[in-house]
Amino acid sequence: MRVALFITCVNDTLFPGTGQAVVTLLRRLGCDVEFPRAQTCCGQMHVNTGYPEEGTRLARHFVDVFAGYDAVVAPSGSCAAMVREQYPRLARVTTASFAGEVAEMVPKVYDLSEFLVDVLGVTDVGAYFPHRVTYHPTCHSLRGLHLGDRPTRLLEQVRGLELVPLPGAEECCGFGGTFAVKNPAISAAMCGDKVRNVTSTGAEVLCAADNSCLMHIGGTLNRQRAGVRIMHLAEILATTEATR
Amino acid sequence: MSGGNTFLGMPAFPRNAAAAVQDSQLRFNLRKATHTIRGKRASVVAELPDWTELRAAGKEIKDHTLRNLERYLLQMEEAVTAAGGHVHWAADAEEANRIVADLVKATGETSVVKVKSMATQEIGLNEALQAEGITAYETDLAELIVQLGDDWPSHILVPAIHRNRSEIREIFHDKMADWGRAAPEGLTDEPRDLADAARLHLRERFLSTKVAVSGANFMIAETGTLVVLESEGNGRMCLTLPETLISVVGIEKLLPSWRDLEVFLQLLPRSSTGERMNPYTSTWTGAVEGQEFHLVLLDNGRTQVLADEVGRQALRCIRCSACLNVCPVYERAGGHAYGSVYPGPIGAILTPQLRGMGSALDASLPYASTLCGACFEACPVAIDIPEVLVHLRGKARHPRTERLGMRAAGWVFNRPARLARAQRLGGRLRRFVPERLPGPLSAWTDTRDIPDIPAESFRDWWNRTDGGAR
Numbered sequence: 001m002r003v004a005l006f007i008t009c010v011n012d013t014l015f016p017g018t019g020q021a022v023v024t025l026l027r028r029l030g031c032d033v034e035f036p037r038a039q040t041c042c043g044q045m046h047v048n049t050g051y052p053e054e055g056t057r058l059a060r061h062f063v064d065v066f067a068g069y070d071a072v073v074a075p076s077g078s079c080a081a082m083v084r085e086q087y088p089r090l091a092r093v094t095t096a097s098f099a100g101e102v103a104e105m106v107p108k109v110y111d112l113s114e115f116l117v118d119v120l121g122v123t124d125v126g127a128y129f130p131h132r133v134t135y136h137p138t139c140h141s142l143r144g145l146h147l148g149d150r151p152t153r154l155l156e157q158v159r160g161l162e163l164v165p166l167p168g169a170e171e172c173c174g175f176g177g178t179f180a181v182k183n184p185a186i187s188a189a190m191c192g193d194k195v196r197n198v199t200s201t202g203a204e205v206l207c208a209a210d211n212s213c214l215m216h217i218g219g220t221l222n223r224q225r226a227g228v229r230i231m232h233l234a235e236i237l238a239t240t241e242a243t244r
Numbered sequence: 245m246s247g248g249n250t251f252l253g254m255p256a257f258p259r260n261a262a263a264a265v266q267d268s269q270l271r272f273n274l275r276k277a278t279h280t281i282r283g284k285r286a287s288v289v290a291e292l293p294d295w296t297e298l299r300a301a302g303k304e305i306k307d308h309t310l311r312n313l314e315r316y317l318l319q320m321e322e323a324v325t326a327a328g329g330h331v332h333w334a335a336d337a338e339e340a341n342r343i344v345a346d347l348v349k350a351t352g353e354t355s356v357v358k359v360k361s362m363a364t365q366e367i368g369l370n371e372a373l374q375a376e377g378i379t380a381y382e383t384d385l386a387e388l389i390v391q392l393g394d395d396w397p398s399h400i401l402v403p404a405i406h407r408n409r410s411e412i413r414e415i416f417h418d419k420m421a422d423w424g425r426a427a428p429e430g431l432t433d434e435p436r437d438l439a440d441a442a443r444l445h446l447r448e449r450f451l452s453t454k455v456a457v458s459g460a461n462f463m464i465a466e467t468g469t470l471v472v473l474e475s476e477g478n479g480r481m482c483l484t485l486p487e488t489l490i491s492v493v494g495i496e497k498l499l500p501s502w503r504d505l506e507v508f509l510q511l512l513p514r515s516s517t518g519e520r521m522n523p524y525t526s527t528w529t530g531a532v533e534g535q536e537f538h539l540v541l542l543d544n545g546r547t548q549v550l551a552d553e554v555g556r557q558a559l560r561c562i563r564c565s566a567c568l569n570v571c572p573v574y575e576r577a578g579g580h581a582y583g584s585v586y587p588g589p590i591g592a593i594l595t596p597q598l599r600g601m602g603s604a605l606d607a608s609l610p611y612a613s614t615l616c617g618a619c620f621e622a623c624p625v626a627i628d629i630p631e632v633l634v635h636l637r638g639k640a641r642h643p644r645t646e647r648l649g650m651r652a653a654g655w656v657f658n659r660p661a662r663l664a665r666a667q668r669l670g671g672r673l674r675r676f677v678p679e680r681l682p683g684p685l686s687a688w689t690d691t692r693d694i695p696d697i698p699a700e701s702f703r704d705w706w707n708r709t710d711g712g713a714r
Binding site for chain 2: 007009011012013014015016017019020023024033034035037038039040041043045046047048049050051052054057058061086089139140142143144170171172174175176177178179180181182183184185186187188189190191215216218219220222223
């Protein structure tokens with residue numbers, strides 16, 4: 001099986017450690033992962049902000065880059081959801097051939113936890129992380145991809161990890177891409193409530209499957225000197241007794 | 245959507261919301277009310293094993309009706325006329341207001357009672373009647389509070405959600421006398437006392453007013469029947485006591501048959517008040533027992549919405565307000581920030597389609613959402629609100645700086661080499677990034693730190709180490 005890593009532009013640029021963790025983790029599980037170097041961005045920011053032409057151009061590029069692979073794994077619920085939910089809509093108003101390429105692409109795109117649980121069939125990935133962790137499910141993972149309990153099943157198998165439930169977990173953190181700067185007051189109010197719920201758990205680490213939401217919540221936690229750090233799911237799953 | 249000009253000239257959503265978010269009373273009221281209804285809705289929806297099928301049926305029935313709207317509207321007109329009613333067609337707010345004002349004037353009356361009707365708020369009927377010397381009296385309890393308080397509704401189902409009981413007591417105490425029977429001496433803010441005061445005030449109004457204006461939740465084309473669902477019984481009195489009844493109904497409210505109504509009588513109460521069934525369901529067909537009946541079929545932008553293949557799903561809406569009660573943005577901004585009788589997620593897709601996106605406010609509404617998807621999940625007729633929001637954003641006018649920024653980002657993302665160069669530049673300048681960013685980006689750093697920019701991007705790491713092999 002040819003597996004490609006879709007790093008996503010946010011991870012590529014700001015959170016390379018998450019990509020390195022995905023590579024480490026997948027290799028440990030016996031999966032050889034390739035990084036197609038021509039990849040850039042899925043186009044989510046453009047489409048969701050109201051620039052469908054630019055978004056469609058990036059979608060075409062994505063499909064060209066990843067067409068030859070059996071599986072495309074992304075450490076981001078919202079970017080995977082972008083391909084799965086929005087590409088078919090964008091394709092509907094372009095050409096029939098692009099719509100066909102998208103239809104072929106969509107079932108091959110996985111969020112990391114889907115790939116681990118559904119394709120590789122593992123929940124115990126041999127990780128060790130002796131910390132108190134709470135998990136924020138993020139909207140696109142929860143309501144877009146319907147990841148359900150896959151991420152928490154993976155976390156529950158991590159040795160040493162104490163998983164504490166997050167009150168109001170299913171509520172949006174207020175990031176919403178450009179919403180965070182277009183409606184900063186509401187975004188901050190939503191994040192204020194999210195952060196209050198996070199700190200109420202007494203967790204050291206806030207974990208999620210999307211670094212863009214984590215960047216927003218983490219930025220607020222940092223500003224408040226809350227003493228809670230953010231970690232992508234991949235980074236926790238990649239950690240073993242040997243590597244920590 | 246014209247008329248209802250109380251909202252004209254309002255600033256864009258972000259400014260309205262920024263003010264509302266600091267109103268501690270509003271935040272408290274909204275949090276309490278939306279979370280309570282949210283919980284009730286969730287439990288009565290969960291107890292129906294066939295909710296998914298009901299939801300799919302509701303969507304299908306509405307889509308079928310909208311696809312064949314012309315046929316069902318003509319059937320409705322024919323059936324109402326055959327049952328002794330009169331049918332009027334109104335293309336826009338102005339025409340609808342003209343028709344209603346003329347009908348009232350023809351009776352020689354100068355006052356009307358109203359049962360809560362969003363369509364008449366949409367067209368600004370009360371103001372239009374006032375200009376003709378006719379006073380409209382709201383009789384839904386919450387609408388009464390809004391009217392006495394010279395206020396705007398802020399929720400579809402509970403229009404006075406932004407008021408608490410002591411505020412309501414003040415309003416009753418100060419204003420009831422101006423509108424009819426005064427509030428009793430020694431009125432307290434106990435809910436029972438407040439309800440008694442409203443009952444006395446309204447009862448006098450019901451018994452003395454000869455013309456009523458209503459809306460409707462549904463119209464059944466096969467028999468020409470109108471249906472109103474309510475909780476208080478005030479609507480029932482409005483519909484039955486007066487000698488003339490004028491119903492103003494949006495053309496999308498049609499259902500083909502009584503069998504279809506069965507689906508919606510399950511979907512609507514459970515989604516709106518979180519009840520298995522609402523206390524009062526009134527149905528009437530044409531002129532009943534000597535009462536004169538007029539039906540005003542209102543377009544006011546709806547056929548234009550129908551022409552949009554993605555946006556038309558908004559016309560399935562049955563005004564249950566489940567999307568408002570689960571929306572984290574509505575919960576913090578409140579209804580007034582949306583500048584429309586249709587607030588919350590449904591308002592964010594309905595208002596810009598009905599009114600167009602010419603004003604700053606209307607153009608900002610599709611952006612009043614994080615696209616979290618809670619609204620779509622709660623919608624009993626499966627309106628994919630995030631899909632329509634994104635669709636409308638694609639049609640909105642964008643600020644110049646944003647356009648330039650997006651074009652630049654698109655240029656960078658179009659070539660991997662450009663992205664790599666931009667990342668390396670960022671890596672080199674990482675030490676110089678200020679804690680507070682300038683311009684529009686200050687909206688980020690006002691409340692959040694920015695992440696540390698890494699010295700090396702993932703792609704450079706991969707290239708340098710051959711994917712970690714070296």
